[in-house]
Amino acid sequence: MNRRRRLYEGKAKILYEGPEPGTLIQHFKDDATAFNAKKHDSIEGKGVLNNRISEHIFDRLGSIGIPTHFIKRMNMREQLVKEVEIVPIEVVVRNVAAGSLVKKLGLDEGTQLPRSIIEFYYKSDELDDPMVSEEHITAFGWASPQEIDEMMALALRINDFLSGLFFGIGIRLVDFKIEFGRHFENETMKIILADEISPDCCRLWDIETDNKLDKDRFRQDLGGLIDAYTEVAKRLGILTENPTNEPSGPRLVTSNE
Numbered sequence: 001m002n003r004r005r006r007l008y009e010g011k012a013k014i015l016y017e018g019p020e021p022g023t024l025i026q027h028f029k030d031d032a033t034a035f036n037a038k039k040h041d042s043i044e045g046k047g048v049l050n051n052r053i054s055e056h057i058f059d060r061l062g063s064i065g066i067p068t069h070f071i072k073r074m075n076m077r078e079q080l081v082k083e084v085e086i087v088p089i090e091v092v093v094r095n096v097a098a099g100s101l102v103k104k105l106g107l108d109e110g111t112q113l114p115r116s117i118i119e120f121y122y123k124s125d126e127l128d129d130p131m132v133s134e135e136h137i138t139a140f141g142w143a144s145p146q147e148i149d150e151m152m153a154l155a156l157r158i159n160d161f162l163s164g165l166f167f168g169i170g171i172r173l174v175d176f177k178i179e180f181g182r183h184f185e186n187e188t189m190k191i192i193l194a195d196e197i198s199p200d201c202c203r204l205w206d207i208e209t210d211n212k213l214d215k216d217r218f219r220q221d222l223g224g225l226i227d228a229y230t231e232v233a234k235r236l237g238i239l240t241e242n243p244t245n246e247p248s249g250p251r252l253v254t255s256n257e
């Protein structure tokens with residue numbers, strides 16, 4: 001069905017050539033992976049939910065002046081984005097101890113951190129995305145000192161804004177992972193937020209119950225992933241009816257599907 005040129009296929013998304021030069025189409029798959037794809041499954045409806053949730057979050061971030069690659073949502077699974085050169089660094093921001101930080105430092109899960117902590121991971125499937133320092137990043141030329149400063153400043157603004165946004169709907173933003181890209185326009189280069197922000201790359205806990213509303217449901221075999229993501233979407237106010245129910249009977253086929 002897709003006659004567009006596929007440029008890149010990742011674990012949870014596919015990037016296609018966009019309709020205009022300098023644009024791409026980001027397609028959200030139902031694939032769920034963990035532990036560098038050693039654990040893999042397909043969870044029907046996840047891509048549709050992540051597309052909607054990420055659209056909403058990027059839209060809100062754009063409205064407070066965070067530069068992002070997001071242009072518009074095209075359909076249930078796809079969005080139009082600006083083409084960027086991805087900085088090969090995953091930026092993780094943590095507010096509460098969980099996941100790999102708990103394992104590394106022997107903290108109790110759920111411990112409030114003394115302040116928000118930023119970590120960097122080098123994007124390399126072969127190496128399982130190792131944690132790296134600013135020294136590694138600049139020495140190996142993955143990003144310049146100025147780019148690191150920009151990414152850190154944006155990451156902290158994003159954390160402040162999203163912590164408040166989620167707190168307002170009864171969810172604790174425990175941690176999240178974001179990626180940045182270099183966007184070239186009129187011979188200038190700007191660091192902008194790229195990729196996605198969804199429950200796949202955040203830890204979101206219900207404030208009342210500590211119930212996990214994120215991909216840890218898959219990582220830890222807790223089940224109920226779609227219900228959890230649907231709950232996040234509902235609380236964000238972006239669920240009209242049943243966003244995961246893609247039409248199954250006869251339907252109009254539009255050009256951008």
Ligand code: TMP
Binds near residue numbers: 098200201203
């Ligand atoms: P971690 O505790 O496993 O290091 O994860 C920190 C945050 O980053 C958590 O919100 C999940 C997210 N994350 C990703 O989005 N992709 C990854 O590959 C990993 C390891 C974590």
